[in-house]
Amino acid sequence: MKNVKLKSSPGSAKPRAATAARRTTRQRSVYSKAEVEEIFRRFSVQRPEPKGELEHVNAFTLLVAVALSAQATDAGVNKATRPLFAVADTPQKMLALGEGKLRDYIKTIGLYRNKAKNVIALSEKLIADFGGEVPRTREELMVLPGVGRKTANVVLQMAFGQRTIAVDTHLFRIANRIRLAPGKTPDEVEANLMRVIPEKYLYHAHHWLILHGRYVCKARRPECERCIIADICKSPEKSCDIPAPLVELPPQVIPVAG
Structure with missing residues (x-):
């Protein structure tokens, strides 16, 4: 009996292949749900009410x-x-x-x-x-x-007061550096962050990550010795495994240009 090659219906193979490709190329967080929860719990203790640093009146x-x-x-x-x-x-x-x-x-x-x-x-x-x-x-x-x-x-x-994630330079770098929500574009990082960050932390997550990138996980050299998530962080660049003391920071002071 001859082997009969079954024909796929027109257009059916390509969508399946494309879906499979998306699954293999999509970058995922390397943290468990419990680890992500703990990361943002610590940020919430350190900065209970984080604020943007751009001055405005309305x-x-x-x-x-x-x-x-x-x-x-x-x-x-x-x-x-x-x-x-x-x-x-x-x-x-x-x-x-x-x-x-x-x-x-x-x-x-x-x-x-x-x-x-x-x-x-x-x-x-x-x-x-x-x-x-x-x-x-x-x-x-x-x-x-x-x-x-x-x-x-x-x-x-x-x-x-909407729960959004604005991906700027600091946040894009942090999400990729620590592999929390890796992505090749700001839109990819935004989508991945929205997916992995617990709902109760979404409102402040944008500012926590930006401030962490601006003052601790800096672009040129991350100051891991000052990082409150150093023990959880899975960045290849990490230089310290001991987290900084988890204490509430003083109220934010808006920096003034000289």
Whole structure:
């Protein structure tokens, strides 16, 4: 009896192969659920109420500050926006200020010319399309000039209390370095973090990870001796297995640029 080769139905093999490929290439956390729970429990003890370090007075000024912070330090942005927000804390006032005068306020910030154009353009769009109010959905925020997913997520979390993860440089590095939520793109890291972080810790997770990356797990050399999760951490770069004492830190002080 001849061997009969069964034919697959058209289009059925490729989807299965593609699904299998996705399963093999998708990067996963190397931590158990219990380990992730303990990591964030410790962060919650160390910083019960973590805060973003960009100064703002309302949702609009937060949106502007985050948009200005791309490729700039929070301290540098704060130095520029303190006098700016004293005269322009609404889209209407920002539009009245004008692009030229806005540039004068933010000229110490990198890419200030393009950022000034975006801030004026987003102010116009907020007035024209949203009645001068900052929208409360990611999709609406991302139609504003100069506003990407990271900026939208920061605004949703800080201004409106939504549980989002904004993947900036620090957070992308941390998620990959310690292999908590590895990914090749910020979107992949965001999706993986949303999947592995326990629901009860999601609201503050964004700030805990950013502050940990900024002050402890630094880019050039992680200060493992100051790390409260050194015994759990599975980073190949780790230089210490003894965790730092788990104590609540003093209230955050917003850094000021010199």
